Amino acid sequence: MQQPYESPGAVPVESGQAHPTRVLVVDDDPTVAEVVSGYLDRAGYLVDRAEDGPGALARAAAHWPDLVVLDLMLPGMDGLEVCRRLRGHGPVPVIMLTARGDEDDRILGLEVGADDYVTKPFSPRELVLRVESVLRRSGPPAVTRPLRSAGL
Structure with a gap:
């Protein structure tokens, strides 16, 4: 079995600072949900789980x-409808995780609003890196300060 992935970028946040990054894992296969949750937890994310569509919407609410x-x-x-409904309530990045990997399924998932698409079987370490990548792209833009020089 692969070694757990320790992410340098998802360190749990100390109290008094911004909230820790919360990831909702939705999968009806308990083994997959446990592996994904475990890797994300070890990478420093706060993980919630649901095993069906209605449960996912309830956890998200x-x-x-x-x-x-x-x-x-x-x-x-199905996950497509869950994605539609979640996006109807507000912006949230979504990574589809599925055994259905043909091109039509990937295109449909991306058209519905998925930010990334991972097919089973998958590397849990790669999934953690994809989570980090999607969160980086979807996060608020970096705040920059104006450049000042010689009183300008």
Whole structure:
């Protein structure tokens, strides 16, 4: 088995600072959900889990996530519909995680609003890096200060 991935960029936040990054993992396969959650937790993310579409929407309503790792094939409501409904409530980055890897499925997932698409089987370390990448791209722009020189 692969060694756990320790991310240098997702260190838990000390109290009094901004909130830790919350990731919602939605997968009906308990083994996949546990592996993904474990790697994200070790990388410093606060992880919530749901095993079906309605549960994902309920968890998101209770604690809005900073990013969602979303299986496409879920009981109760598929991942595409979950993605649509989440995006209807507000902006949230979504990484689709699914066994359906043909081009039409990837295109549909991206058209619905997924920010990235990972097919099973996958490397948990790569998934953590993709989470970091999507969060970097979707985060607020860096605040820059004006340049000053000689009183200008």
